[in-house]
Amino acid sequence: MKMKQTKKTSAPSPGKQEEAVAPGGFRKGPWTEQEDMKLAWFVRLFGERRWDFLAKVSGLNRTGKSCRLRWVNYLHPDLKRGRMSPDEERLVVDLHARWGNRWSRIAKAMPGRTDNEIKNYWRTHTRKLHKDTRTASAASASTSMSAASPGTTSSSSSSTIDNDNNSHHGHRDQETAASQEQADHQLLYTAGIGMDSHLLWNDAIMDSYAWGAAVPSMIVPPPSSPVWDYCCSDSLWGIGDDEVEYKKMLAVAGAS
DNA sequence: AAGGACTGCAACCGCACATTT
DNA sequence: GAAATGTGCGGTTGCAGTCCT
Structure with missing residues (x-):
């Protein structure tokens, strides 16, 4: 821990x-x-x-x-070092919901954090989540077998997480790339990262x-x-x- | 106290895209 | 325009510290 x-x-x-x-x-x-x-x-x-x-x-x-x-x-x-703040954690969840596993893009929106760091965080985060919901669903399954299992949402969300790759594995959607680049640069410079x-x-x-x-x-x-x-x-x-x-x-x- | 399980993280790999020659 | 080279990305692996039994 x-x-x-x-x-x-x-x-x-x-x-x-x-x-x-x-x-x-x-x-x-x-x-x-x-x-x-x-x-x-x-x-x-x-x-x-x-x-x-x-x-x-x-x-x-x-x-x-x-x-x-x-x-x-x-x-x-x-680079910022150390644990992510709750705000950052929320941001990761938020951005991941929007962009999927596009870690580099998420990282650009989070100055001081690397794609690797975010990726690692997300992985452990979802692993934990998955584990929690599994135990939760196991507990609820023992009391009621017929209700829509919480595990369904968890597994679907975790499969979203895992299969998200497909949505972007074709890579870098060109039509938005240019405008995104601009926005990214804006972010970087706002964050004072431009060198x-x-x-x-x-x-x-x-x-x-x-x-x-x-x-x-x-x-x-x-x-x-x-x-x-x-x-x-x-x-x-x-x-x-x-x-x-x-x-x-x-x-x-x-x-x- | 020992050792296995769990966790966080650095680093590698393979691939695709970008740039240069 | 093709080939070569460079760069960036996402996925995965493996090490080492900590926790738990």
């Missing part, structure tokens, strides 16, 4: 997880603190894009996909990097947040000289 707020992702227990390596030679499994730091650093440099490039250049032995996922679901500075100026600036860096130019040592810091403060603090980086560390990283990247 009690949940561990932060599963120990940054210090995986020694064992198979730590050594898990995908066929391509890429690492799999939980991320280490070191990897998080590196990733945060390089995302800061290049922006949230070109994940394969970023993965390669950073020297992280991870796929671009994996890097993106880690960033989006865990390291992103705008375009930051990305534009990073474009220039990436271009020069691609051409072998030296990377400027002055980086515009992203909006402050606990995660970023943590990532950027000397205590975490454990270094006093960014340039030295960065050169080391480049050496690693060059070797790969």
